[in-house]
Amino acid sequence: MFSSIMAHITSPAGIAFWLMFIISWGIFLQRFIFLVRLLMLGKKEKRLDKIDERIKYFIKNVIFGQKLFDIPYMGIAHLMVFWGFLIFGIKTGCEFVNGLVGIKIPVLEWTPYVYVLDMFALLVILGLFAGTVRRIFFKPEPVKNSLDACLCLFLIFFLMITYFIGEAAGFMGGEVTVIGPFTALLAGVFMNNMAAATGVTVCHIFWWAHMSGILFFLDYIVYSKHLHLATCPFNSFLVNLEPKGKLPPSDEKSPGAGRIDEFSWPQLMDGYACSECGRCAMNCPAYNSGSKLSPQEIIHEMKVHILTEGSKMLKKNGSEVKSIIGDYIKPEELWGCYTCYSCVERCPVSNCHVPSIVQMRRKLIDKGEVDEKLSEVLNFFGRYGNSFGQSERNRTKWTKKLDFKIRDARKEEVEYLWFVGDYASYDLSAAPATLSAARVFKKAGLDFGILYEAERNAGNDVRRIGEEGLFEMLVEKNIEAMGKGKFKKIITTDPHTYNVIKNEYPKFNATYEIYHYTEILDDLIKKGHLKFNKKIEKSVTYHDPCYLGRYNGIFEEPRDILKALGVNLLEMPRNRSFSYCCGAGGGKIWMEEELKERPGYNRIKEAMELKVDSFVVACPKDISMFIDAVKGTGNDGKIVIKDIIELVAEAMGEYSQPDKKEDKEKAAV
Numbered sequence: 001m002f003s004s005i006m007a008h009i010t011s012p013a014g015i016a017f018w019l020m021f022i023i024s025w026g027i028f029l030q031r032f033i034f035l036v037r038l039l040m041l042g043k044k045e046k047r048l049d050k051i052d053e054r055i056k057y058f059i060k061n062v063i064f065g066q067k068l069f070d071i072p073y074m075g076i077a078h079l080m081v082f083w084g085f086l087i088f089g090i091k092t093g094c095e096f097v098n099g100l101v102g103i104k105i106p107v108l109e110w111t112p113y114v115y116v117l118d119m120f121a122l123l124v125i126l127g128l129f130a131g132t133v134r135r136i137f138f139k140p141e142p143v144k145n146s147l148d149a150c151l152c153l154f155l156i157f158f159l160m161i162t163y164f165i166g167e168a169a170g171f172m173g174g175e176v177t178v179i180g181p182f183t184a185l186l187a188g189v190f191m192n193n194m195a196a197a198t199g200v201t202v203c204h205i206f207w208w209a210h211m212s213g214i215l216f217f218l219d220y221i222v223y224s225k226h227l228h229l230a231t232c233p234f235n236s237f238l239v240n241l242e243p244k245g246k247l248p249p250s251d252e253k254s255p256g257a258g259r260i261d262e263f264s265w266p267q268l269m270d271g272y273a274c275s276e277c278g279r280c281a282m283n284c285p286a287y288n289s290g291s292k293l294s295p296q297e298i299i300h301e302m303k304v305h306i307l308t309e310g311s312k313m314l315k316k317n318g319s320e321v322k323s324i325i326g327d328y329i330k331p332e333e334l335w336g337c338y339t340c341y342s343c344v345e346r347c348p349v350s351n352c353h354v355p356s357i358v359q360m361r362r363k364l365i366d367k368g369e370v371d372e373k374l375s376e377v378l379n380f381f382g383r384y385g386n387s388f389g390q391s392e393r394n395r396t397k398w399t400k401k402l403d404f405k406i407r408d409a410r411k412e413e414v415e416y417l418w419f420v421g422d423y424a425s426y427d428l429s430a431a432p433a434t435l436s437a438a439r440v441f442k443k444a445g446l447d448f449g450i451l452y453e454a455e456r457n458a459g460n461d462v463r464r465i466g467e468e469g470l471f472e473m474l475v476e477k478n479i480e481a482m483g484k485g486k487f488k489k490i491i492t493t494d495p496h497t498y499n500v501i502k503n504e505y506p507k508f509n510a511t512y513e514i515y516h517y518t519e520i521l522d523d524l525i526k527k528g529h530l531k532f533n534k535k536i537e538k539s540v541t542y543h544d545p546c547y548l549g550r551y552n553g554i555f556e557e558p559r560d561i562l563k564a565l566g567v568n569l570l571e572m573p574r575n576r577s578f579s580y581c582c583g584a585g586g587g588k589i590w591m592e593e594e595l596k597e598r599p600g601y602n603r604i605k606e607a608m609e610l611k612v613d614s615f616v617v618a619c620p621k622d623i624s625m626f627i628d629a630v631k632g633t634g635n636d637g638k639i640v641i642k643d644i645i646e647l648v649a650e651a652m653g654e655y656s657q658p659d660k661k662e663d664k665e666k667a668a669v
């Protein structure tokens, strides 16, 4: 055995294969080490915890490509190619052993494996065909047809064709003993009269072509846009498993990120893993509204920044290193984001755009690069604790319209602290929903109270703007106020408040049991503790608020309440995790921007197609955004914006129509 191995290695073919192998792997490793060194410039972050959860995520999202099935036929096409890649991995490994030491591994002649391999070779070709047809005839806007993309498709096709021809010819020459049905068909149709010697020669030529193709592909991957083929499995395994609504901490000495060494290494790896599939942009409300922002471009520019500026840093040429903001990504792109999380949710390689965008916003805030209007609102937060610039005393003005007094949770012990939130407290368009909530909570027998003027904005959007200092101040004030009261749980009608208290307050040693009101009401209904006096005879559609649905997974409770009310619930095409942002999140409600079409307008148009009476929401900001969108799209009087709580109040006989004066005020909002 040893002598035959040595004879193979020292033969001309053996030497040629070894040379090819060493050169290709040498090029690959050199680039691979360079890419890893670039990642190591990033900040440390633990990503090897919760191994069992990671394995489950990996199986779901890499092995079965779950997110790819958002576009079903592309999901199937991808799996055909990806699984083919895995099945061929076994053959490729065996062929390397064969090429290096001349030993033929028996699995290559094991009929079940050969049949599966044969079937997948065909499926890979069909998968490539589907991908090519989509790129030529149905290319989505953000996807680019580059030479790189065509070369990759061609290379995979080349590997499959060389496999088929090599195996078929080898069989005719007696070199290959077992072939699959499709190879047999090829041999039968095209090589029927091939002489054995020719078969052997053709087999050898195509074997070399196949193996050279693989080694070329290896190097091509790490130097091209197809780097994702090598990095996506790692990126997905090392995915961020923290709650979606929890942003990374900010460095107090140098807030935010503008250079490679200010991002964490997993944030840098997002650039490597991006396949430029465009799915993040396709579903991005900013991109689709004609804003400057494209999440795909953000990730792409991060990659270009790493490769360009990172090389300089490795050469210790630190002084010439350019910031990513301004030189690669413009501030207006960063301010374009609604932090709706749709990009992250849709990304098949598990990239996490939102924390990177917020990190860069933090840098802008730190440098004082904020537009005038936003700066004014941030001042209001600092001075009054709310975005309306209104006094603390006005926070509870709405309670005067109730015929009962809400308990003061700072003075009396209650089961539920109702954290009302800014929009529910101050915004006139949200007042009917807030009053309905108070009446429903009372009628449902909830033991609840509020913090009155001690409540401040909970800080969710301030944090997403990137104003970390202000966020901390708001949190501390709220924690102090809540510390004065005695309560068991928190209830809120505001998904933004819900998100931040649930996911970000624990960092301040303030962990609360918090519920969105739809969770509590749904539970009461299911237990039979909440009864309705009448059925709501309306046809409605429900809009999932980003911070309730996508961020915190509350999709079914609001729908179950609506069903219990007896409404005819019709779903918009973009529902649940596909919901389309209203345009308020991430502080955008306080920013002005020239847009082709506002996200809220687009959403109302989607709802109008259903011909429903009401557009139902579960967020006070949504009410304001969609009332504006109904007017802006010329649909005034054709559809009504309601919070679910208003419908519940109506069914319980607790809803009171806003009076004429309120109507006027509401219309003026």
Ligand code: SF4
Binding pocket: 280, 283, 284, 285, 286, 287, 293, 294, 295, 336, 337, 338, 339, 340, 341, 342, 343, 344, 353, 354
């Ligand atoms: S979070 Fe939403 S708005 Fe921001 S980039 Fe992602 S999809 Fe676009």
Ligand code: SF4
Binding pocket: 273, 274, 275, 276, 277, 278, 279, 280, 281, 295, 296, 299, 346, 347, 348, 349, 350, 351
């Ligand atoms: S970031 Fe994700 S979704 Fe966006 S283009 Fe890259 S791979 Fe596709």
